[in-house]
Amino acid sequence: MTADASYDHIIIGGGAMGSATAWQLARAGRSVLLIERFAQLHAHGASHGASRNFNIAYTEPDYLDLVAEAGYLWRALEAETDTRVLDLVGLVNHGAGEPEHHDELLHQHGFSATTLTPHEAQERWPGIRFDTRVTYTPDGGRLNPDRAIPALQAAAVRHDAEFRYDTAVRAIEVAADGQTVRVSTDDATYSAPSLVVTAGAWAHPLLDGLVALPPLRVTQEQPAHFALTAAGAADGAAALVGVDEATQALWPGFNHLAAAGDHRTDWWYSDVYGMLTPGEGVKAGWHGTGPVVDPDHRSYQPEPRQLAALQRYVREWLPGADPDRLVPVSCTYTTTPDEDFVVDRRGPIVVGAGFSGHGFKFTPAVGRMLADHALNADARPMPRFALSRFGL
Template sequence: MTERIETVVIGGGLMGSAAAWQLARRGREVLLLERFEQLHHHGASHGTTRNFNVGYTQPHYLELVTEAGRLWRELESESGADILDLVGQTNHGKGVPDDHADILRAHGIAAEWLAVDEARERWRGIAFDTKVLYTPDGGRLNPERAIAAFQAVAVERGGRVRHGARVLRIGEMSGGAVEVVTEGETYLAEQVIVTVGGWTDKLVGGLVSYPRLIVTQEQPAHFAVTDHEADWPSFNHVRALGDPQYDYWHSNIYGMLTPGEGVKAGWHAVGPHVDPDDRSYEYEPKMMEHLRRYAREYLIGTDPDRFAAVSCTYTTTPDEAFVLDRRGPIILGAGFSGQGAKFTPAIGRVLADFVTEPEAKPIPAFAADRFGTAVKGW
């Protein structure tokens, strides 16, 4: 059976769900296809916490995260779900630039420097090693609630969502339509939004060109809280390369309290390269040993010997910036891992704009051809 439809979104994680929400609230016909069940653990969008870190320095990220903060509240209002919790964000470490607070304030984002003693008094579960950049409008968000809310509101507004609908292939048909073939149905779509994370190369590799995507298996952990009276902000700990203080670090550290599970902490984008259909879901022992050492030294309100490992995939580009672009009827969203979650509703807006606004142009930093790649057309 073949069905004609205006827009098919492939991939029902955070980004695809946000795109479907944006299209449905604009009154557009949209079908979201997800190969797994809702809230599965095979990709990058599962779990109940992500940092909502507003502490960027580049204008395009600052503009996008400001928009995302407003849109998260709109989603909460439309769905009734509590998603964004502004517990504050702290950035510390010798790698945080001295002009960071000035940059944020210039973009209308509240920011202040706190001395080490003041920060330790406020958040006694963390052993801060330098002055701390505090942004009260940062915090954490719940991606599982967000996915469910995006999809529920999209359906309420006339969109359709299908789980367990694996897309086997997509291809061009005469007249510019795109054939989307699943295990049980075939769709002819005017546009297709592809947001499938680590499966991007398997689905559209060879159809369009885009920056190289690197798929890794990341292994953060939740450490049991021992100081139950401590307050916990979301945090980033930024190393200075070459400083012996950080000689065992694999990357910068991120983290936040996950209520009911512990304090989550992890290395950033340094896990082993994997095939998303063939991975172990097991942590790399040496990296976990070093993560536990980090918890022992800096997360002093936790027990580094009581932890629950987490497994997820990252999909990143060489410059760690996103891919948000359109080539003919194919709209691609990829490379979000490690920092994309906070921007989700704004990314959904960008993807939807490519559908509804024929003259929409990509943000240059996220263009598919930003490395000079000759992008294939249809």
């Protein structure tokens, strides 16, 4: 084993949250080592692909404030790296579960929003079918993880952070005085006064015996990209994908929200989210309904009934997409019992976990919070994200 090396901070997990934390800590002048089990960009977790909704249409003030901060930090990352990661193509919320006066709540938190009738919305976005009032905000849009994560990593490296890819962590040991953490790989042992763990579906096995975590349910989700139909392309002609600006204007991000307890269990599994992914088609998916999996033994194949139900959804609600021309996507959700995140510290170990399928939009703000905990052992967590809410 090679000689030990010491850093101010070690991070385990080089997906979105770990890379954002490395950026924040490195730009604060700290020495940082990030260790990632897989390659720099991989498809084994939750941080891959070319599109995520930048969904600002929350109703909880904590999340609205956090997504506003995230938007500012995404723009700061773009300026620092000259990389475009956020496209404000707008966002529409519709369905029986869309709360009244949602636009007024968004206004209170500094976002633009308006309410449209189904007819008004249909005229503007013919690729989506509406049967309820629609909340539209131009401040929502689409993020590109395949650009964003390398940009976060490049920004961190510019501030002298070090990354080790294809490197598995074999052991984590906290010194008897609780002041130092030692992390061992096959080739070396590293030490630091603080360790940040952002390992997604692998958080529990890594932290077993070190930090008590709530139950984290790991599921394999299966959204899909659907080809455009004539109703979904600006020129009126069917196309596999439309990437021109006129076609993109026809496709805001969207959330179709059922009333509480009103999911049609014979085929309607959950609320539906989606957006246009330039070059790939219209992405649509159920939220958090995939089968529970071991992240090390996944099939990467869609669950047939849920995929068939998703095709039925597209057939009935997305006239701009072809339900029979699709490419399934496989990713994981790691979900807490209440679907809120874990962002907290125990001793010298900081944990970011359980982002429950809706964390990516918040990435740079979560990185800021994790960095705050790593820099200050006395930093208080947001109550919504504290481990103490689970009695841990």
